[in-house]
Amino acid sequence: MSNPPSARSNWLFVIVLVAALAFVVVGRLPGWPGFTTITRMGYAWAVLLGGVALLLGVVNVLWLHIRRIALGQRDWGLSLALIAVLVAVAGAGLLNPAGVASPLTEWVFDAVIAPGQAALFALLVFFMAAAAFQSLRFGRRGGGWMLAGFLVILLAQTPFLMTWLPVEGAQAADWFLNLPVMAALRGVLLGGSLALLVVGLRLLMGRP
Amino acid sequence: MAATLCPHCGTPNRTGSNFCNRCGADLRGETPPTVAGDLPSAPAVPPASASDQPWLVPGFTGADDAPFEEDEAELAALDALSPLPTPAVRLVSGVQGLLDPIRVAAMPQEDAPATSAPGGQELPFSVEQVRRVRALLVEEPVLVSPPAAMLAPGRSLWLPWIFLIIGLGVAIPLILGWPLPAGQPMLWRGVESGFAAVDRLSPGARVQILWAYDPATAGELDLLSAPVLRHLLARGVTLEAVSLLPNGPATARRVFAEVIAARQPDLAALGAARELSVRFLPGGATVLPLVGTDAADLAIVFAAQAEDVQQWLEQVTPVNRAPVLAVTSAGADPPLRPYLDSGQLVGLVSGYDGAYHYQELLGETPLATVRAMRSQVAAQGYGALALLAIILLGNLAALLTGRRADG
Numbered sequence: 001m002s003n004p005p006s007a008r009s010n011w012l013f014v015i016v017l018v019a020a021l022a023f024v025v026v027g028r029l030p031g032w033p034g035f036t037t038i039t040r041m042g043y044a045w046a047v048l049l050g051g052v053a054l055l056l057g058v059v060n061v062l063w064l065h066i067r068r069i070a071l072g073q074r075d076w077g078l079s080l081a082l083i084a085v086l087v088a089v090a091g092a093g094l095l096n097p098a099g100v101a102s103p104l105t106e107w108v109f110d111a112v113i114a115p116g117q118a119a120l121f122a123l124l125v126f127f128m129a130a131a132a133f134q135s136l137r138f139g140r141r142g143g144g145w146m147l148a149g150f151l152v153i154l155l156a157q158t159p160f161l162m163t164w165l166p167v168e169g170a171q172a173a174d175w176f177l178n179l180p181v182m183a184a185l186r187g188v189l190l191g192g193s194l195a196l197l198v199v200g201l202r203l204l205m206g207r208p
Numbered sequence: 209m210a211a212t213l214c215p216h217c218g219t220p221n222r223t224g225s226n227f228c229n230r231c232g233a234d235l236r237g238e239t240p241p242t243v244a245g246d247l248p249s250a251p252a253v254p255p256a257s258a259s260d261q262p263w264l265v266p267g268f269t270g271a272d273d274a275p276f277e278e279d280e281a282e283l284a285a286l287d288a289l290s291p292l293p294t295p296a297v298r299l300v301s302g303v304q305g306l307l308d309p310i311r312v313a314a315m316p317q318e319d320a321p322a323t324s325a326p327g328g329q330e331l332p333f334s335v336e337q338v339r340r341v342r343a344l345l346v347e348e349p350v351l352v353s354p355p356a357a358m359l360a361p362g363r364s365l366w367l368p369w370i371f372l373i374i375g376l377g378v379a380i381p382l383i384l385g386w387p388l389p390a391g392q393p394m395l396w397r398g399v400e401s402g403f404a405a406v407d408r409l410s411p412g413a414r415v416q417i418l419w420a421y422d423p424a425t426a427g428e429l430d431l432l433s434a435p436v437l438r439h440l441l442a443r444g445v446t447l448e449a450v451s452l453l454p455n456g457p458a459t460a461r462r463v464f465a466e467v468i469a470a471r472q473p474d475l476a477a478l479g480a481a482r483e484l485s486v487r488f489l490p491g492g493a494t495v496l497p498l499v500g501t502d503a504a505d506l507a508i509v510f511a512a513q514a515e516d517v518q519q520w521l522e523q524v525t526p527v528n529r530a531p532v533l534a535v536t537s538a539g540a541d542p543p544l545r546p547y548l549d550s551g552q553l554v555g556l557v558s559g560y561d562g563a564y565h566y567q568e569l570l571g572e573t574p575l576a577t578v579r580a581m582r583s584q585v586a587a588q589g590y591g592a593l594a595l596l597a598i599i600l601l602g603n604l605a606a607l608l609t610g611r612r613a614d615g
Contacts, residue, residue, distance in 0.1 A: 024497075040498065047489055047495045047498065050490030133601075147599070
């Protein structure tokens with residue numbers, strides 16, 4: 001009887017993971033300088049893995065859009081445009097000795113990416129205002145609390161609005177941010193991290 | 209030969225399957241509705257006995273240990289089943305194991321009696337009803353008429369007004385150069401200590417930079433990063449910059465080039481580098497400790513979001529123990545202030561106000577730049593005022609019209 005591969009039975013996988021975990025933990029402890037080289041190598045591998053994942057993502061996008069074009073699916077022209085731009089920009093970077101500083105990639109960044117990203121981000125304020133208008137109502141369930149919290153933070157964080165508050169009000173807002181809000185935020189972060197750790201351990205032990 | 213229908217998506221699976229082949233729903237511990245198919249040898253629903261469903265036995269641990277043996281008759285039974293309707297493309301699909309299975313009634317056979325399901329199980333509804341329910345759950349809903357809320361006169365009229373109020377609230381003070389309603393920009397705690405941390409650096413000191421913003425937020429953050437970079441260059445330090453964002457290095461190069469171009473003669477006299485080399489590190493925060501293996505006299509995080517500073521403090525600072533100065537957007541300031549209070553940050557420079565005061569501390573800001581900065585700070589303030597007005601108006605309108613909750 002041959003066992004199919006599973007998270008628990010794949011002991012080699014588990015050993016590699018535990019070893020990597022041990023190196024990371026020990027590398028952070030003082031008095032273990034010898035581990036620096038190994039951990040550094042491990043992190044360098046992680047960078048390589050990240051790069052490979054990025055390349056795989058590009059290949060995946062290419063494959064998806066080539067299929068869309070081949071099957072003549074809806075908006076296949078947009079897929080064609082995407083592939084043309086991808087090939088042009090990647091080609092300009094790869095073939096030019098200047099690499100990412102080649103004139104075409106520089107132009108794409110200056111004329112397309114930078115203004116596009118800035119414009120999209122600038123639009124966010126309008127959507128935020130619309131969302132605030134619709135959501136921050138004291139008539140909603142719990143809306144009164146949301147509205148009060150929003151007003152406190154807005155008054156405390158906007159410089160000239162803050163000057164309208166009395167000193168005690170500003171101090172209260174400061175206290176509110178630094179203690180209850182931060183405690184809750186860190187509690188959520190800690191809880192999330194612990195949950196992630198438990199889920200990871202369960203996966204390692206073959207008990208998803 | 210029987211097949212087990214998935215209670216979530218209705219896909220027929222091999223009898224004894226632990227999980228659905230299509231959606232990954234958990235089939236263990238179920239006494240699922242089964243499809244007997246049209247084969248004469250199809251038995252009734254098999255009992256959940258320990259022999260064919262060993263996972264039901266207490267203490268069973270080898271969930272996936274049974275070798276898979278293909279049963280031709282079973283496969284033939286699966287092939288004989290009528291195919292499921294092809295589901296429409298969904299917004300979110302293929303997420304396995306994350307959604308709780310929804311029990312859907314098994315699809316009766318075409319020639320089955322109207323009130324009985326396969327296996328003789330009595331159903332309280334007809335075949336047509338079951339089919340319609342299945343279709344509703346499997347297929348993408350079709351919008352046959354606009355929802356009533358879209359037609360409500362109040363909702364659609366408000367949106368352009370909101371956009372107009374916010375747009376005018378920002379644009380008019382910026383164009384007309386309205387002054388700040390409350391005088392000077394605020395000098396928040398952390399700006400002076402951050403300035404002092406850079407000012408203490410001796411020539412040749414190593415400074416690590418995490419460039420954690422791209423063109424989306426460059427409008428605010430370039431105002432902050434430019435004076436800090438000028439200050440660093442004036443101190444004659446060695447800069448080592450990394451970015452986790454694909455567009456981060458190019459953004460950094462542009463800001464650096466502008467700083468160099470603006471102070472060409474005196475920086476050349478200081479022997480400052482003419483280009484900033486920024487490494488792009490794919491892999492996200494996981495690879496940040498790699499940066500920490502290098503020693504540094506100061507680390508500076510230029511970040512649009514507080515998370516980037518937090519990740520640096522968690523992943524890099526414990527490794528190389530370099531003091532950290534955070535240069536961030538105004539939005540990232542509140543979550544980072546406790547880090548300043550605890551001493552994990554040596555300085556926190558944020559928003560237009562921070563940029564304004566850092567430039568003042570540098571003492572080299574041209575008058576035109578100061579005026580531009582002040583008008584931007586004023587526009588930001590008036591924008592906040594417009595947002596406040598919008599929210600108050602919304603609540604007032606809700607009070608007057610008696611509308612609640614959604615509108």
